[in-house]
Amino acid sequence: MDSFSMVDSTAGRRRLVDLSMSRVRESLLQYNGLTWFQLSLSQSPEDRMEGHVYDLRGAAPTMPRQRDPREILTPVTSCLECGAPLAHAHAVSGRLYGLGGVEGISMVIKRCSKKTCRAHHHYNYRKVEGQKYHSLDLDQMEYIFVNSKVGFSRQFLDYHNALQFRGGLSHNAIMFAQGEVMWEDRDQHARWHMEYEVVIDGHEKVSAKCQGPPPVHVGRPRKDGANKQRHNGWFMAVDPHSGMVMSVADMEEPENNVVAKNVLRKVVTKAVNLNCVIYDKMCVCLKSFATDKDFKQVKYWSIDRFHAKAHSVSCPCSPIHVRRLDLRLRSVNSSIAEQTFSWFRGYASSFNTKAHETHIFYVLLYVKMHNSLVRQNRL
Numbered sequence: 001m002d003s004f005s006m007v008d009s010t011a012g013r014r015r016l017v018d019l020s021m022s023r024v025r026e027s028l029l030q031y032n033g034l035t036w037f038q039l040s041l042s043q044s045p046e047d048r049m050e051g052h053v054y055d056l057r058g059a060a061p062t063m064p065r066q067r068d069p070r071e072i073l074t075p076v077t078s079c080l081e082c083g084a085p086l087a088h089a090h091a092v093s094g095r096l097y098g099l100g101g102v103e104g105i106s107m108v109i110k111r112c113s114k115k116t117c118r119a120h121h122h123y124n125y126r127k128v129e130g131q132k133y134h135s136l137d138l139d140q141m142e143y144i145f146v147n148s149k150v151g152f153s154r155q156f157l158d159y160h161n162a163l164q165f166r167g168g169l170s171h172n173a174i175m176f177a178q179g180e181v182m183w184e185d186r187d188q189h190a191r192w193h194m195e196y197e198v199v200i201d202g203h204e205k206v207s208a209k210c211q212g213p214p215p216v217h218v219g220r221p222r223k224d225g226a227n228k229q230r231h232n233g234w235f236m237a238v239d240p241h242s243g244m245v246m247s248v249a250d251m252e253e254p255e256n257n258v259v260a261k262n263v264l265r266k267v268v269t270k271a272v273n274l275n276c277v278i279y280d281k282m283c284v285c286l287k288s289f290a291t292d293k294d295f296k297q298v299k300y301w302s303i304d305r306f307h308a309k310a311h312s313v314s315c316p317c318s319p320i321h322v323r324r325l326d327l328r329l330r331s332v333n334s335s336i337a338e339q340t341f342s343w344f345r346g347y348a349s350s351f352n353t354k355a356h357e358t359h360i361f362y363v364l365l366y367v368k369m370h371n372s373l374v375r376q377n378r379l
């Protein structure tokens, strides 16, 4: 044993001190009434120390206790899955983080009154088959709950967003300030995923390289001079973590920027933390995307690693050659998205036998079925 951790129960936030063996011996001699614990791992049940002296139970992190905690419940009154009215189900005690610190609250959960549905509605989301889905628009939310027990006030989040935006403060600096001033101990705050990314792709494969404009995909001219019949295609945005399709559009022309932009625009307006877009033809449309004011929140325009191998050393979107893209993509695995696109390319032959009007119907239907399987974890 060569190092000790010492806990001073009166020192507030900074309580852990690492000490050497000799310092511990000194302290034991110096202070009266010092309680200390020796933690050891027992090899067999017989090794266990018995008796009330050893029967110590750990306390959970201190919860702010209030006699009448404020009740928080969703303003939604009818089920967002089936439309039936909602009824109060039960309440759980939770914590709400605000600029004044932590407040103990009572979260009243509503449940759908229809027997075959029974979806639970929490303040800002509902739970369907174990997954959470947003129930409120951002401007309707006074709080944002990340689960039934932990929520943040909008004011709290907006304040920190503003600091980050205007002050250019790093995420770590804000965490530090919160740790110093707001939380009594370091476990009192929660961390959450701050950045999101999306992978976009379309059905028609147009070969595109960085130099020069991409060739227009019209197929080989036929003997009679007529061009190959146009394909009905789609363009979609997929969340690389789950494989969920976030936005889709049908496409009569080979992939083009207008369709791609419309699909992306729908995702961006819903996902405020989205800052990275991955597309295997990104360098071709980078200029048009990066200058669009609707997309100013996106800071990383990238090609996925696999397709980047075919791009030049000077490609501005290659994570192989641009270090900031490489770093951003480290937490992203685009294989689920690739799998999703490849499934939809597989369905394309059945879409193509339909007239254009039925085509988009089938695309939407397949997307709905796909997302429903993702929700149920059945892919």
Ligand SMILES: [Zn+2]
Binding pocket: 079, 080, 081, 082, 083, 084, 112, 113, 114, 117, 118, 119
């Ligand atoms: Zn319902």
Ligand SMILES: [Zn+2]
Binding pocket: 209, 210, 283, 284, 311, 312, 315, 316, 317, 318
């Ligand atoms: Zn390129």
